[in-house]
Amino acid sequence: MGVPASKVAKVRVRGPLAPFVPAFRAALKEAGYTPLSIVNELRMLSDFSRWLQEHAFGATDVTAARIHDFVAARHSAGHVVAYPPRLFATITGILVDRGVIEVEHEEPLVGSPVDALLATFEAFLLTERGLAACTAAAYVLRARRFLARQAPGGDLVGLAARDVTDAIRAEC
Incomplete structure (x- = not known):
């Protein structure tokens, strides 16, 4: 069978x-x-x-x-x-x-600077890190949510490592 x-x-x-x-x-x-x-x-x-x-x-x-x-x-x-x-x-x-x-x-x-950044991030995850497409997509979705909260206009200048760490802890 x-x-x-x-x-x-x-x-x-x-x-x-x-x-x-x-x-x-x-x-x-x-x-x-x-x-x-x-x-x-x-x-x-x-x-x-x-x-x-x-x-x-x-x-x-x-x-x-x-x-x-x-x-x-x-x-x-x-x-x-x-x-x-x-x-x-x-x-x-x-x-x-x-x-x-x-x-x-x-x-x-590409839609916006944030879209361009996320496309680059996804390409990195797929090619350099060798992640599966579904895993990379999940990471990109989380990154999109993070950027929407922390850098709504796509301006990353004010971001600090602490912001990323806090966002990861919040996701967990």
Whole structure:
């Protein structure tokens, strides 16, 4: 007998990015993502695909500016899920490889200085520290909460080591 399939692992992606899900899943598997991490990435891709569909955009309309608009809309609607840049890099890479879109020659847009800082922090956690994507995402979420409380405008000048220590103790 085989292992029963979990319904949690079934993610239905609707919208213009749905045809690219098999390639997206394969790219994540090839990159060494665990099954649960793949499910989480697919859920985020599903959010983006539905948003594109709701705004009458197709796969050919995926650009850095459109991604920025999506992330900004999610944040302004109160969603706390941090959409990692690698999610968008993977899907745009697939769209470029398939000839759906062309490579953009400009830097991808980042929402704010805090978003840029958190993206750098996440990249550090994934590449330098070798953390799993879900663990890095949890750390980034905590860091986002810390920055929202301690440095709402993104100004880190007044922060001291004591502030970080106190925040970690509060989390515990």
